Amino acid sequence: MSTKPAANGRDFPDILAGGVLIFLGALGLWAGRDLTYGTPAMMGPGFLPKSLCGIIALIGAIVLIKAWSKPHEALDAVNPKPLLILVAAIAGFAFAAERFGFVAATIWLLVVGSLADPESRWKEIFISTAVLTTLGALLFVYGLGVQMPIWPF
């Protein structure tokens, strides 16, 4: 698309996209390896999943190959720290929700989750966690009737 000479170009977002698509296509093919394919007239459960996973991997390969000769395009700055902290916060919530109840799960989620923003201050975290946990319990568990214990015991 661009006429700029791009000898050492490489479109990095596209390389990533191609890699992700190939990986997911292959993963899908592996996960569905036991499904029968069938014929067009009598499609088996594996007909569309397998065909589509093949197409996904193929598209990934095309994107990847084309990315090599495209003009240079840098990846946006990657700062995985907030994401990792969020993952820890949500994982804790998922684990604690059924076992220890709303209050414990929510306090973990909000305190750990708030650390994802370096600008957070402990005082603010303390206040917002207290407010949100109370409001959340009232709104979700009492108000909307979400089936989750409130206290760990």
Add this chain to the structure above:
Amino acid sequence: MAFLDVLMLGFSEALTPTNLMFCFIGALLGTLIGVLPGIGPTATVAILLPVTFFLPPLGALIMLAGIFYGAQYGGSTTAILVNLPGEASAVVTAIDGYQMARKGRAGAALAIAALGSFFAGTVATIALAIAGPTLSAFALSFGPAEYVALCIFGLLAATILAHGSVVKAIGMVCLGLVLGMVGIDVNSGSARMTFGSTELYDGIDFVVIAVGLFGIAEIATNLESKEIRGVLQSKIGRLWPTREEFKDSWAAVLRGTGVGTILGVLPGGGATLSAFSAYSVEKRISKTPEKFGHGAIAGVAGPEAANNAGAQASFIPLLTLGIPSNSIMAMMLGAMTIHGITPGPSVIQNQPELFWGLVASMWLGNAMLLVINLPLIGLWVKLLQIPYRLMYPAILLFCCVGVYSVSNRGFDVALVILFGILGYVLRKARCEPGPLLLGFVLGPLLETNLRRAMLLSQGDWLVFFERPISAFLLVITAAMLLTLILPTIRKNRKAAFEASED
């Protein structure tokens, strides 16, 4: 008159106190998230989807729709006042609207934007009321082959008209289709791609994917970089536009409404595309194109009317054919499915109160927005001062509890993590998650009908070209794909989207 009867039915449904309240909540929430940068209507609807499970079906739809069109209003407020478009569709409004604000005409720009949006919303609502019964009557004659063609047309057209690379978008569609097939296959009873997990037998819930891709991933990307905060440039000034400003804008509003209504119906269309197209139309038609970019009121009026018309017109394909045209409509489809409603031509026939109630509520919602927005502008601007670090924990809590409440299990919350990471990686790879969502919701419809059509034709692929409607749709799809390969169109499309990325 039958038309008046159904409208009466619609208004009697929409005017009940509960539905009026949901309409108001939706419009208010929409304005709020439209004003706040960092959270858009797609994420909000995704997060609120599980909550709608507890509401009556019509109330839920009315509220979600209100969020969508309310966000169009709110987004333009910040675009004009602080040059910070709250929504993608308000990016063009910022160009001329902010210049007007610097000249002390912010009030006029806001008033024209609101009045233009209201007018456009009214017209698009009427278009929906007229097009609905006609299109759905037509669609009732569709067989499996037509539905397959319609799905393919909808999915591919959405990738072509949407932002970014088409090849990657098609990859996203396929990924969504595959995700929609996870779980027990209804025809054969075999578990597909469940990795041996019994929790996945019912498939992946729509809410999990929507919250992961749009909620969690968005928080993670927002937290990565420093917050940009706008500064209020000037006083708002007199609200009422001068006679000259009025004269310059009414034609633009009409044109914008037309552009928006037509583009909104197309797959992949909707608010953003409509606004950009309307801006370029105004610039081309204007006698004084040099004024654009320096505070031309037509450059505010046209796109504002168009984004609102586009937002509402995109309900037409969903409510009449059952085919969502963008990710918000996919969420609406998800909300309808939660309540056991299958969107499509039969809704108008079997549940007229639902269809007409929603249509009537949209008009009421637009009227409410006028009241919410114009007198309360000062309040909305103050909200801009709230830092993101105080907002996102609440969003996070809504995401997690919402997902948990779908089946009352922590497993779904854990699954959200996977989709959050996927959404984050896809953003880095510049893949739009919208097409994935469209593929996911249309996957079951496509597969059932494809199997049925092929069974009926005994494995003959030509069946799709023997039936006129399906052949027509497939030929259009092929033509669109072909034009994409032609260099001139490719260049234009790229230029159009590059302008939108500024």
